[in-house]
Amino acid sequence: MNCLVNPHISIRNAVVDDVEAIYQLLKPFAKKDIILQRNRDNIFQHLQEFLVAEYDGILAGVVCAHIYGRDLAEVRSLVVDPAYQQHGVGRLLVEGCEQWLAGMGVTRVFALTYVTGFFIRLGYRIVSKESLPHKIWTVCVHCSRFADCDEVAVEKQLSDTISNP
Ligand SMILES: CC(C)(COP(=O)(O)OP(=O)(O)OC[C@H]1O[C@@H](n2cnc3c(N)ncnc32)[C@H](O)[C@@H]1OP(=O)(O)O)[C@@H](O)C(=O)NCCC(=O)NCCS
Known part of the structure; x- marks a missing residue:
């Protein structure tokens, strides 16, 4: 994944030099348990799962794609710097x-989110959490909201997504 998709915005794979900026972007939202807590080591260890967005060359957003199997991957750790939101x-x-995952042959993607409307705009549908396999909850046990989680599960089939090998 390395493409210029907008005159201002480019999306590319993360590199080690991005780790500090990714950490600083995620930290305030992780503190509020909007996304998973990650320290710098964790980001290094999962770096191959991250894409970053640059806005006019400034790192403005990040997302992580975690694959569970052929038929399921999760979009997680999605954050856009508030200064660049709504652009x-x-x-x-x-x-x-989605293109990255579809290019690898993954057929379905889900997210656990508080911004349901955003994902609906992008073609996701709400599903019951119970429809997702148990293995997805292994990281959630570390969240302070685990016992009383009010995130919404959304998913999208990737079969219509154009692959980008
Ligand atoms: C949610 C978030 C990633 C959206 O990023 P963004 O760059 O502002 O979103 P975009 O500008 O690409 O918006 C795409 C579309 O979704 C809509 N949208 C954006 N945020 C939305 C929200 N919170 N609720 C409903 N719709 C939203 C936009 O209006 C736009 O609609 P359009 O296609 O009609 O123009 C960003 O607000 C953010 O980082 N939030 C804090 C962290 C968070 O909640 N992450 C999600 C974890 S799952």
């Missing part, structure tokens, strides 16, 4: 993720 960065990050 299409989030959409391009998620669509970039």
